[in-house]
Structures are given as C-alpha cells and as structure tokens.
Amino acid sequence: MSQGFTSRELLTGVHHIQDPLGVHLTLLVGQDRALLLDTGYGLYPLEEYIRYLTRLPLTVVLSHGHHDHALGAARFGQTWMLEEDLPVFAAYTSQQQRQLALARAELAPQAARRYLTADIPPPAALTQDTFDLGSLSAQVIRVPGHTPGSLALYVPQRQLxxxxxxxxxxxxxxxxxxxxxxxxxxxFQGLMALPFQQALAPHHPDLLPRDVLLAYAKGLTEEGFAQAKPYPVPGHAHIPTRAFAPCAGALLIFRV
Ligand SMILES: [Zn+2]
Known part of the structure; x- marks a missing residue:
C-alpha cells in the first residue's frame, strides 16, 4: 500500500509525507476537503497513497515548479500554482529532468517508459487566496525568491x-x-509577520519552531551577504555560488 511513501501526522490533520526519493509533501485533511502541497518526483503512485490517507475531495497545489515538487503532477488531473512559475514548471518537467529522476529509482521498463512519456498537464494559475477545507483552511502567501512564483501556505487553525x-x-x-x-x-522577512508558531519545509522531516525561522530571518543582512564564502554545490559546481549561515544549523547558498 505504501509504495515507498511514508508519512507522519505531525499536527491534527497535517500529514508530512516523504517521497521515496527523499523530498517531503504535505497533506492537509479538513472536515470536508483535503489539500496536497506538492507532488514529489512522481515515480510511484502518490495518488493511491493519498487515497489511503483520505477519501475526501482533493485539491493539489504546487509550491513552485521545480522537478522534485512538480513531476508528480502527472498523477493528478488538475493542479494549481502561481502563474509566475509556469515557465519554471515547463522547464523542470522536461524529458531531461525525468531521466535524471529515473536514474535514481528502480522502475520496471514499462513504468519507466510511461514516466518518460507521460503528458503532464500544466497547472492552472491560482486566483484564489484561501482554500477552505472545513475546520482547516490554507492561505496562499506569495514568496518570490527561490523562484519567481514560489508560494507558502498558512494554516491559521494550527498556526502552521x-x-x-x-x-x-x-x-x-x-x-x-x-x-x-x-x-x-x-x-522571507515578510513571512515573519504571520502569527505562525511552527513551520514545515520540504527537505526537513520535522516541525520547525518559530524561533528558528525568526533567527534565520534576522540573519539575512548585508553583513551576512558580504561574509558569504565560495561554496561549490556538488552537481552544480559550474554555477558560481556563495554561502553563509544566517543562523546556526541553516545555510543559504546564492548565486554570485
Ligand atoms: Zn525548488
């Protein structure tokens, strides 16, 4: 049943799901509807795993268009994202990106062929700013930076x-x-105006306390940018990058 996915209900109705290749997605389950933020690499049947967690009508939202969040859109009829990231989605769901993901998995030849040739419908451009799930809601927050159309979701009932x-x-x-x-x-500093107490990130398994993100936001300073040291990223070493730690335990890597 799990198909290599695992998940934990970290807060009531908040399931942090790990894709078999490592990235996390989050499922919100309200009284009437469910919302999935991100779809992972799409190599395995995520739609079946979600149905195992909830049978409620499902809305699928992409935080942005990168491959590890968006390739799984192939498994859902309709997805939503901010319009500014549609070109990012087009670039990162290419055959080349799928080949790279496939190389990290062991799929039967037929499943591999399907993965490579699947028609991935482009997401619809988000127009609403709140999803009401019944007893839970999710507010869309624009966070241009990692990509032009990156979004965050705020869940007031969980201060998440x-x-x-x-x-x-x-x-x-x-x-x-x-x-x-x-x-x-x-x-990022604008996000700190939200009254959240905890947060979730796709490449981290656990809840993050507000204090950690406040410290990080405070560390995003001119002094920090100036102190950043050259930091070649494995696999992307051709891009000149610098890095510094805005707070203990976190690293920001940016283009020179
Ligand atoms: Zn990304």
Whole structure:
C-alpha cells in the first residue's frame, strides 16, 4: 500500500509525507476537503497513497515548479500554482529532468517508459487566496525568491506555515530563475509577520519552531551577504555560488 511513501501526522490533520526519493509533501485533511502541497518526483503512485490517507475531495497545489515538487503532477488531473512559475514548471518537467529522476529509482521498463512519456498537464494559475477545507483552511502567501512564483501556505487553525523551498536546512538560491538574494530576503522577512508558531519545509522531516525561522530571518543582512564564502554545490559546481549561515544549523547558498 505504501509504495515507498511514508508519512507522519505531525499536527491534527497535517500529514508530512516523504517521497521515496527523499523530498517531503504535505497533506492537509479538513472536515470536508483535503489539500496536497506538492507532488514529489512522481515515480510511484502518490495518488493511491493519498487515497489511503483520505477519501475526501482533493485539491493539489504546487509550491513552485521545480522537478522534485512538480513531476508528480502527472498523477493528478488538475493542479494549481502561481502563474509566475509556469515557465519554471515547463522547464523542470522536461524529458531531461525525468531521466535524471529515473536514474535514481528502480522502475520496471514499462513504468519507466510511461514516466518518460507521460503528458503532464500544466497547472492552472491560482486566483484564489484561501482554500477552505472545513475546520482547516490554507492561505496562499506569495514568496518570490527561490523562484519567481514560489508560494507558502498558512494554516491559521494550527498556526502552521508551510514554507515550500523558501526555507530548508540548505536554502538554494542559485538556479537561473532564482531572484537576487536581497529580493529573497525581503520576501522571507515578510513571512515573519504571520502569527505562525511552527513551520514545515520540504527537505526537513520535522516541525520547525518559530524561533528558528525568526533567527534565520534576522540573519539575512548585508553583513551576512558580504561574509558569504565560495561554496561549490556538488552537481552544480559550474554555477558560481556563495554561502553563509544566517543562523546556526541553516545555510543559504546564492548565486554570485
Ligand atoms: Zn525548488
């Protein structure tokens, strides 16, 4: 049944799910509806795993268009994202990106062929700013930085912020579509106005306390940017990058 997925209900109705290749997705289950933030790599039948967790009508939202969040959109009829990230989605769901993901998995030849050739319908552009799930809701927050159309979701009933790739133990800000580091910093610091107490990130398994993110936001300073040291990222060493730790335990890597 699990198909290599695992999940934990970290707060009531909040399931943090791990894709077999490592990235996390989050499922919100309200009284009337469910919402899935991100779809992982799409190599395995995520739609069946979600149906095992809930039978409620499902809305699928992408935090942004990168492959590890968006390739699984192939498994759902309809997905939603901010319009600004549609070009990112188009680039990162290419055959080449699928080949790279396939190389990390062991799929039977027929499943591999299907994965490579699947028609992935482009997400619809998000127009609403709140999803009401009954007893839970999710507010769409724009966080341009990691990509132009990155979004976060805020769940007021749980005082929970779902960050997308706008924060991770290593936050990556060096792909061509990333905004300049100062634009990202402004977006991220804006998130701190939300009254969240805990947060979730796609490349971290557990809840993060507010204090950690406040310390990180405070560390996004001119002094920090100036102190950043060259930091070649394995697999992306051709991109000139620098990194520094805005707070203990977190690294921001940005394009020079
Ligand atoms: Zn990303």
């Amino acid at each position: 912020l779902m960050l997308g790739d706008s924060w991770n133990p290593q936050t990556w800000l060096f792909f061509p579509e990333a905004l300049p580091v100062r634009d990202y910093a402004r977006s």
